[in-house]
Amino acid sequence: MIHTRQLTKKFSNRTVLNGVDLDIAQGGIHGLVGRNGVGKSTLLSLIAGQLKPTSGELTVFGEKPFDRASVMDRVALTGVDVTYPSRWRMRDILTAASLRYPGWDEVGAEQLITDFALEDSLHTGYGTLSRGQRAMVGIIVGLASSAELTLLDEPYVGLDTHNRDVFYRHLLAMRDSHRTFVVATHHIHESSKVLDSVIILGRDGTVKYQYTADELSDSYVLATGVVPEAPGVLARQESHGTERALVPRGLIENLGPGVRTETADMSRVIEALLEES
Numbered sequence: 001m002i003h004t005r006q007l008t009k010k011f012s013n014r015t016v017l018n019g020v021d022l023d024i025a026q027g028g029i030h031g032l033v034g035r036n037g038v039g040k041s042t043l044l045s046l047i048a049g050q051l052k053p054t055s056g057e058l059t060v061f062g063e064k065p066f067d068r069a070s071v072m073d074r075v076a077l078t079g080v081d082v083t084y085p086s087r088w089r090m091r092d093i094l095t096a097a098s099l100r101y102p103g104w105d106e107v108g109a110e111q112l113i114t115d116f117a118l119e120d121s122l123h124t125g126y127g128t129l130s131r132g133q134r135a136m137v138g139i140i141v142g143l144a145s146s147a148e149l150t151l152l153d154e155p156y157v158g159l160d161t162h163n164r165d166v167f168y169r170h171l172l173a174m175r176d177s178h179r180t181f182v183v184a185t186h187h188i189h190e191s192s193k194v195l196d197s198v199i200i201l202g203r204d205g206t207v208k209y210q211y212t213a214d215e216l217s218d219s220y221v222l223a224t225g226v227v228p229e230a231p232g233v234l235a236r237q238e239s240h241g242t243e244r245a246l247v248p249r250g251l252i253e254n255l256g257p258g259v260r261t262e263t264a265d266m267s268r269v270i271e272a273l274l275e276e277s
């Protein structure tokens with residue numbers, strides 16, 4: 001569904017994405033993670049056809065997405081940087097979205113309004129909504145769009161715990177819907193519970209790692225004890241004389257008898273890989 005080779009994006013003289021190789025097949029919820037400023041939003045805007053690549057290959061549904069209606073009609077991009085005219089009331093924004101997306105899910109949108117307790121804000125102008133309420137508008141548009149490819153850029157910014165739970169619950173319910181979601185996120189711990197795969201963008205503007213959730217949980221174990229130095233050992237920590245580290249599963253046999261191993265938490269592995277990226 002999404003295919004890139006050596007995808008590069010420069011702004012003036014600044015290279016942000018520098019040879020991104022990425023393949024995402026149809027279906028599932030994919031996390032796009034990386035440190036601040038590595039180019040996650042830029043990559044989502046390129047995929048959504050809103051930015052033009054500087055060089056390299058990028059196809060979405062087999063076509064170059066930039067300014068191409070046949071691709072853009074099948075893609076929804078919402079999130080932290082997607083704003084609406086400040087005088088539009090929330091209800092106007094949802095009406096506009098229902099006209100924009102042919103598969104608009106009216107029942108789903110109304111359910112989200114209820115679950116986010118937004119009934120009293122439907123006639124409030126976007127400019128006077130709180131940050132959390134704006135985030136909820138973005139989430140409703142993204143999820144109710146029914147777009148085959150839905151790109152959510154830090155969708156939870158400003159949401160309290162209850163409303164983040166509402167978001168993740170609705171997202172999870174769509175997991176088997178044949179829709180594809182790419183979620184740019186810094187909330188590794190929360191989002192890792194719903195992700196089918198993780199893409200880690202590195203500070204050099206390339207994809208450093210792309211793993212399915214199964215590959216991640218199979219790749220590393222959490223080792224406790226005296227963990228020997230070895231290439232690939234991550235997130236070494238010491239407290240009260242006990243060492244803990246993430247050890248590639250292939251190195252388990254090299255660990256001494258006093259080292260205990262257990263399944264590594266996926267979010268811990270992602271955080272560790274992020275540090276390396």
Ligand SMILES: Nc1ncnc2c1ncn2[C@@H]1O[C@H](COP(=O)(O)OP(=O)(O)OP(=O)(O)O)[C@@H](O)[C@H]1O
Pocket residue numbers: 011016034035036037038039040041042043
């Ligand atoms: N339109 C633009 N013109 C010039 N520079 C831009 C533009 N859009 C993004 N950039 C720059 O590209 C870099 C990557 O920005 P981007 O927003 O894609 O990163 P990000 O990974 O989403 O960051 P964060 O996690 O902080 O949201 C930043 O240095 C940013 O200043």
